[in-house]
Amino acid sequence: MEEFAIDCSAVEGSRRYCSPEAEKRLREIIGGRCRGVHHLGSGDYHYLSRFFCENVPEPFDLLLFDHHPDMQAPAFEGVISCGGWVRDLLEGCPLLRHVTIIGISPELLCETEGFQDRVSVFPEGATVPPPAPSDLPLYVSVDKDVFCTCAARTNWDQGSLDLPLFGRLLEAFTAGRRILGLDICGSLPPEEGGTAEDAAVNRRTDSFIVEALKGRLI
Numbered sequence: 001m002e003e004f005a006i007d008c009s010a011v012e013g014s015r016r017y018c019s020p021e022a023e024k025r026l027r028e029i030i031g032g033r034c035r036g037v038h039h040l041g042s043g044d045y046h047y048l049s050r051f052f053c054e055n056v057p058e059p060f061d062l063l064l065f066d067h068h069p070d071m072q073a074p075a076f077e078g079v080i081s082c083g084g085w086v087r088d089l090l091e092g093c094p095l096l097r098h099v100t101i102i103g104i105s106p107e108l109l110c111e112t113e114g115f116q117d118r119v120s121v122f123p124e125g126a127t128v129p130p131p132a133p134s135d136l137p138l139y140v141s142v143d144k145d146v147f148c149t150c151a152a153r154t155n156w157d158q159g160s161l162d163l164p165l166f167g168r169l170l171e172a173f174t175a176g177r178r179i180l181g182l183d184i185c186g187s188l189p190p191e192e193g194g195t196a197e198d199a200a201v202n203r204r205t206d207s208f209i210v211e212a213l214k215g216r217l218i
Contacts, residue, residue, distance in 0.1 A: 056096075061099070
């Protein structure tokens with residue numbers, strides 16, 4: 001199982017919003033990758049998930065754990081952002097069939113309006129029913145801001161999901177399905193106040209997520 005880490009800190013114009021120049025450079029770094037485990041660093045770079053998903057060569061579904069739906073309408077036309085990459089995929093990636101989002105703040109449900117036929121949303125604290133069977137493969141994306149602070153330390157407001165419940169939900173939604181790729185973001189970098197303890201907490205959760213899907217990634 002290949003693991004691939006991207007450090008965007010040296011790519012000018014890449015934090016939270018991605019300039020056309022930064023997009024070109026990041027696409028060059030990623031190449032045609034979609035399979036394996038992708039470590040994206042801070043949630044400021046979650047839009048990188050879009051680039052991996054656009055490399056998927058067959059119809060697929062996206063399973064997203066996130067405290068934010070990342071479906072904001074664009075603030076600047078044509079500019080990629082960490083807050084709108086899911087909307088971009090829904091509007092521009094014809095092979096993406098359906099998106100399931102688990103753990104968002106209920107206050108942000110309004111961002112998903114207009115996409116109810118292609119997006120299933122389970123807000124923080126909601127009961128999540130068993131998923132419908134599907135033969136389509138999955139791409140899985142996890143932003144650690146979905147977790148409580150005992151499981152992750154991020155630079156965004158966080159949810160309340162704990163690791164045991166996350167593990168059960170992940171198993172329920174991935175059982176019997178091919179997993180095309182997995183990405184993880186939500187680290188807290190030292191330049192934003194992250195401590196050695198924060199890094200250790202995040203590493204443990206990263207390992208938990210990867211181990212949960214070990215042997216399942218194709």
